Amino acid sequence: MKKLINDPRAVVDESVEGFGLAHADLVTVSMDPMFITRKDAPAPGKVGLISGGGSGHEPLHAGYVGLGMLTAAVPGAVFTSPTPDQIIPATIAANSGAGVVHIVKNYTGDVLNFETAAEMAQAEGVEVRTVLVNDDVAVEDSLYTAGRRGVGGTVLVEKIAGAAAERGDDLDAVAAIGQRVNDNVRTMGVALSACTVPHAGVPSFELTEDEIEIGIGIHGEPGRHKIPMENADGITDRLLEPILADLKPSAGDKVLLFVNGMGGTPASELYIVYRRARQILEAAGLTVERSLVGNYITALEMQGCSVSVLRLDDEMTALWDAPVHTAALRWGV
Amino acid sequence: MKKLINDPRAVVDESVEGFGLAHADLVTVSMDPMFITRKDAPAPGKVGLISGGGSGHEPLHAGYVGLGMLTAAVPGAVFTSPTPDQIIPATIAANSGAGVVHIVKNYTGDVLNFETAAEMAQAEGVEVRTVLVNDDVAVEDSLYTAGRRGVGGTVLVEKIAGAAAERGDDLDAVAAIGQRVNDNVRTMGVALSACTVPHAGVPSFELTEDEIEIGIGIHGEPGRHKIPMENADGITDRLLEPILADLKPSAGDKVLLFVNGMGGTPASELYIVYRRARQILEAAGLTVERSLVGNYITALEMQGCSVSVLRLDDEMTALWDAPVHTAALRWGV
Amino acid sequence: MVGQPLDAAWAIAWLKLSAAVVAENRLRLIELDRSIGDGDHGENMDRGFAAIVAKLAEETPATPGAAFKLAAMTLMSKVGGAAGPLYGTAFLRAATAVGESATLDPAALAGALAAARDGVVARGKAELGDKTMVDAWSPAVDAAASAAAAGADGAAVLDAAAEAAEAGAVATDPLTARKGRASYLGERSAGHRDPGAASSALILRAAARAAAGEAA
Amino acid sequence: MVGQPLDAAWAIAWLKLSAAVVAENRLRLIELDRSIGDGDHGENMDRGFAAIVAKLAEETPATPGAAFKLAAMTLMSKVGGAAGPLYGTAFLRAATAVGESATLDPAALAGALAAARDGVVARGKAELGDKTMVDAWSPAVDAAASAAAAGADGAAVLDAAAEAAEAGAVATDPLTARKGRASYLGERSAGHRDPGAASSALILRAAARAAAGEAA
């Protein structure tokens, strides 16, 4: 394992410290307990929006703290959800009195820790709503399992719900639009290589030179199955197929196409995947109204990508286009 | 070699095609000869700004085409400079009558091909000025060698000269500010792993598990020397030392600190390097006025980073802050 | 087997022995979690129990219940992930169950273990056979109850519980996970031991060793 | 050795044999460039010469000069990198030097090679010993001039040139590069053959083979 780090156990601390220094115009960093808030939080009268989860998915979530997106982010240890003693003060700091929405990726750890924190924050007088993101079609959705994972769709939920909070929607409305995004987005990922968690020191799974993992998440967990290496178009076909089968869009639907890099994939390759995904969507009669291509929710240095398709309505499109000013996503300002 | 590609020889074509589809609001793509122009090029009365070079450094250069930055970009094959038959029509397309500045990274191939193109474009009536970027302190600067390489500083030259062109500076003024940025920026890079050129199929150099290459460029060429793996702080010290020795800043100087990922390095690690670089600069009495952290000029999926330090003056800072709207850099609009 | 009284000293020794055994098994637990999860379980548990030891250097709980509560709060705030709230809840429910008693008799001990297990189930909603830590805790609780009913002393009750937990952990090997991160793997999760069940067995064994008089 | 007349057919055969030999040596040239450059030289040359062959399927140059010009233009527009403009200039200068002659006599041939070399030097500003293609071209030009002066025929002149170029390429091995990408490596460039010198030797050998009557 070669990484640009000092002590494997100081990775999150030092990285968040650097992030805070580089983006001091946007964010305030609390180191202990660790959470990152918008410089101007809480915005009077506006709903607060928080997300968090294990570290290692940068720029998620700290990179999305700022105008028009998150009010606060709560990073845990690498691939480990944060604890209530971080989430509670972040929730309180994000609350202007209008309440706080927790955007939680559907993993047992995240759910349990945010659940506890929400309960305790409510006990301290903060109204909390939770949007559970579970867009990963690689995982079977069932009452008898942990359910689908929250992956690429999280970024879209944060952007669109963030814009709703910024325009002054109330607590239930912000949670509802976040939920609507989640209900209309599906994601599927592939890994060409594993990633190495700093404290583990060895890759999270093994792949030979001609194997890939289809249906991976963002934690270096193995996917649903290994298949022999294929070309980019073939892989993209395999990602889109379950997305469309599950989303069941109608011809004429407008969509946002999000091709996300897992951390170790060159931008040029993401655009090759984008090209093919776009061909498939257009062949299905869909209009790609908006696009996002890049490393937005990663698994350390994993090579691979995920593709997300979000069925848009006019309100979602307008909220997507609304100004955003964060370290990792910025437009209109 | 596992990559999200189809035919190794179609990588640039398919990737640029995808880029054009994803950013159709910003750019127009000519596939043969290949070049990418701003949707609204040429802007009446404004100086055109072109850059180009081998592919594999994405988002450089196509990602910087748009308002306040490049008028056109000319991608060559992977790590191979483009040819005059691409550069000439791009130059003509970028010319509103106010002339065109070529931003050329100092590599023999880039210099020769842009030189030929400039001559031929001038013969067709386009005034051309050239800014040669050579910020890499890893390489000895001498009349008897190919001289220093153009690396991270290129992004800063493109942004600041682009803002000057956008505000309406004339040809010589745009070239002069570009030159001033180059004169005030120094860069040094490190690789933890090599990259694999698609048509070559094998890594560009070999490193064992406990070796790193110090002084690498952006083409997977080996660096000045291999050293045993060190921690992030130690590596950052090694990058900053020659930068400061060469730039010779004075206490009180204002600088822009640019920590650039080579393509395969997680953002969290870049912020760990940023943290240390900032400590060093502040210890030297410098004020870090502006920062940029991310994958802006890459070498495919190489793991590693470069650090650039630009000594700012008030005009450069204002031009840095000026609005920019490109696929990879955007603010103020 | 004649053991220690199950008092505050025992509870503290249990926590310290747990910290030692988790630290020793850190890599093994990471490795188990790497196979069917995200490779952090050993790191998470080690961070949490190291924090408990640090807390114990500052304050000395006067009762087993106080020790359990200290453990619960520390695990809840330092571990994160799934294991943090689950173990946190387990110790919290055990603390509530034992109240302020200075020592636990075998029945109270068995009741505390059952409360802990019930807490895990309430939070995580896993059933027996879902390939989670419940598969270690449930047989341990049953074994403890039987032993206590049969008149065993505290040390013997814990020994039975530990043995059952160890068997329960081993028995997760062939199972297909239905809860937690391993469930994403579907059938590929079979053939691997559940890391949370493995750590639960280690911790229950530490309780038995503390009761048998082993010092931390 | 009695060879072909150095006419348009020879020039075309030269270009086609060059394309074949460059294609065969693509990986070797990539490998040489990977060691001290950026690993694209074989790919660049292969792309350029394949384009020449494609062009030759569309049009048949009537003179050696026309063939050289076709090669120059194609290399200039398809190769890129350092090699594109340098080889392009070489062929362009050779074309200018031979004008519209239908066949080249040994002196004209030697003159064309010298013009080509001078073009490379004018563009690239490399001196002998800088570890570039000049280290193959310069001895080749000298050998060709001597052979022509000694009365050798075209084929023999080219044979001498190719042999000298091959020796010149080998002689780059110990040198430290002072031009091109390899110069960034400083002393680490010593111990490797310059890829452009290697490709130059291949191409000059192809010229000799074409002159010896070998068909493409």
Ligand SMILES: Nc1ncnc2c1ncn2[C@@H]1O[C@H](COP(=O)(O)OP(=O)(O)O)[C@@H](O)[C@H]1O
């Ligand atoms: N719903 C659940 N009920 C009971 N135990 C669970 C549940 N989900 C996960 N676990 C336990 O947690 C363990 C994983 O813990 P850990 O790796 O620390 O957290 P994470 O899965 O968040 O990375 C699993 O091995 C399993 O025993």
Ligand SMILES: Nc1ncnc2c1ncn2[C@@H]1O[C@H](COP(=O)(O)OP(=O)(O)O)[C@@H](O)[C@H]1O
């Ligand atoms: N200034 C120069 N003069 C002469 N030849 C040069 C010069 N610079 C580079 N070369 C030749 O070009 C070769 C490299 O070509 P190539 O790999 O195709 O281009 P690039 O270096 O741009 O990747 C070198 O091996 C060397 O022979």
Ligand SMILES: [Mg+2]
């Ligand atoms: Mg985890």
Ligand SMILES: [Mg+2]
């Ligand atoms: Mg090259």
Ligand SMILES: [Mg+2]
């Ligand atoms: Mg885990």
Ligand SMILES: [Mg+2]
């Ligand atoms: Mg090369």
